[in-house]
Amino acid sequence: MSTGYYSGLIDRYRSVLPLAEDSRAISLCEGNTPLVLCKNLEQANQKEIKMYLKYEGLNPTGSFKDRGMTVAVTQAVYEGSRAIICASTGNTSASAAAYAARAGIKAFVLIPEGNIAMGKLAQAMMHGAIILQIRGNFDDGMRLVKEVAENAPVNIVNSINPYRLQGQKTAAYEIVEELGCAPDFHCIPVGNAGNISAYWMGYSEIAAKASAHAPETATTSGLEARPRMLGYQAAGAAPFIAGKPIENPETVATAIRIGHPQSWDLAQRAVEESKGWFHAFSDEQILAAQMLLTAREGIFCEPASATSVAGALHDIEHDNIPGGSTVVCTLTGHGLKDPDIAIRQSSAELVTIDAELKSVKDAILKNL
Ligand SMILES: *Cc1c(COP(=O)(O)O)cnc(C)c1O
Numbered sequence: 001m002s003t004g005y006y007s008g009l010i011d012r013y014r015s016v017l018p019l020a021e022d023s024r025a026i027s028l029c030e031g032n033t034p035l036v037l038c039k040n041l042e043q044a045n046q047k048e049i050k051m052y053l054k055y056e057g058l059n060p061t062g063s064f065k066d067r068g069m070t071v072a073v074t075q076a077v078y079e080g081s082r083a084i085i086c087a088s089t090g091n092t093s094a095s096a097a098a099y100a101a102r103a104g105i106k107a108f109v110l111i112p113e114g115n116i117a118m119g120k121l122a123q124a125m126m127h128g129a130i131i132l133q134i135r136g137n138f139d140d141g142m143r144l145v146k147e148v149a150e151n152a153p154v155n156i157v158n159s160i161n162p163y164r165l166q167g168q169k170t171a172a173y174e175i176v177e178e179l180g181c182a183p184d185f186h187c188i189p190v191g192n193a194g195n196i197s198a199y200w201m202g203y204s205e206i207a208a209k210a211s212a213h214a215p216e217t218a219t220t221s222g223l224e225a226r227p228r229m230l231g232y233q234a235a236g237a238a239p240f241i242a243g244k245p246i247e248n249p250e251t252v253a254t255a256i257r258i259g260h261p262q263s264w265d266l267a268q269r270a271v272e273e274s275k276g277w278f279h280a281f282s283d284e285q286i287l288a289a290q291m292l293l294t295a296r297e298g299i300f301c302e303p304a305s306a307t308s309v310a311g312a313l314h315d316i317e318h319d320n321i322p323g324g325s326t327v328v329c330t331l332t333g334h335g336l337k338d339p340d341i342a343i344r345q346s347s348a349e350l351v352t353i354d355a356e357l358k359s360v361k362d363a364i365l366k367n368l
Pocket of ligand 1: 063064065091092159189190191192193194195196255256302304305332333334
C-alpha cells in the first residue's frame with residue numbers, strides 16, 4: 001500500500017540506480033528538495049526569465065552530498081564494508097559521518113586544517129567520524145585517500161566512487177518531474193566537478209528514454225530536450241578557466257576550493273555536449289549573490305552555492321541567457337554551514353537597548 005510516506009531517493013529511484021535488488025537502503029530521507037521560484041530578482045523579472053533554485057541545503061545534512069552518500073554507503077554496506085573514507089572540504093565529511101552512523105560503520109575523513117566551515121566540522125564530530133586534519137588542502141587529501149584505499153579495507157566515498165554520481169543524478173529527475181521538462185539552462189558551482197557531471201547524466205538519461213519511446217512521427221513531449229550546463233567557479237580556484245589544474249586554490253567559498261578536479265573529463269564533456277560554458281567569479285561577486293538571496297528571497301545558502309546565482313545573474317545581464325528562458329540554479333549547501341563568513345560579511349547592526357518598553361518602542365519607531 002502506498003501511504004505517501006517519502007522514504008528517500010533510493011526507494012523513489014531504485015529502478016534507475018545500479019543497486020542490487022536485495023540491497024538494504026541506508027537512507028535519511030534525502031532528496032525531494034524544493035524547487036523555489038525566485039520572485040524578487042529584477043534582473044530575471046525584467047527579462048521574463050523564470051529562475052528556480054534547487055534548494056539542496058535542505059537535505060538531511062545540509063548539502064547535496066547526501067544524494068550521493070545514500071547510494072555509496074548502501075553499496076558499501078551491501079559489499080560488506082565496515083569503513084568508509086573520504087577527503088573533504090567539509091560537506092562530504094559531514095554526510096559520510098551521518099550515513100556511516102546510520103549504517104553502523106566507521107567513517108574516516110581527511111579535512112584541510114583551518115579551511116573547513118564550523119558547521120561542517122561540528123557535524124563530522126557529532127556523528128562520530130574519525131577526523132584527520134591534514135596540513136594541506138583538499139587536493140592533498142584526495143591524493144592520500146586514493147593511495148591509502150589501495151592498501152586498506154576501506155571504501156572511498158568521494159565522487160570518484162561511481163555510486164556517488166548515480167545518486168546525485170536524481171536531482172535532475174526531480175527537476176524534470178516538477179517542471180514537466182528540462183530547463184533551458186542549468187547553473188551550478190563546480191569544485192571537484194562531480195555534481196555537474198551527475199546532473200548531465202540524469203538529464204541525458206531522461207532525454208534518451210524519451211527519444212526511444214517517442215514514435216518518429218509524433219510531436220515530441222519536450223522530455224527529449226536537455227539544458228545547457230553552465231559551470232561556475234571561484235576566480236581563485238578556477239582550473240576549468242585556466243584549462244589545467246592549479247596548485248594553490250584560494251576562495252572564501254571553501255566548498256569549491258579545489259585545484260585538481262577529479263571529474264575533469266566528465267564535466268568538460270557535459271559543458272561541450274550541452275553547448276554550455278564555464279565562467280569564474282570573484283569572492284566579492286559570490287558573497288554579493290549570497291547576500292542578495294538571503295535579503296531578497298529569504299533563502300540562505302553557503303558561499304559556494306551562491307556561485308551559481310552570481311553566474312546566472314551575470315549571464316542574464318550579458319544576454320548570454322536570453323529573455324524568456326527557464327533557468328535552474330543548484331544551491332548546493334545551507335547557509336548555516338558557514339556562520340563565520342555570514343556574520344563577517346553582514347552589515348546588520350546589533351542594537352543593544354535597555355530591557356524596558358520605551359527603549360523597544362523607540363527602536364521600532366526609528367527603524368520603521
Ligand atoms: C561539494 C560541494 C560543491 C562542489 O561540488 P563538486 O561536485 O565537487 O563540483 C559545491 N558546493 C557545495 C556546498 C559543496 O558541498
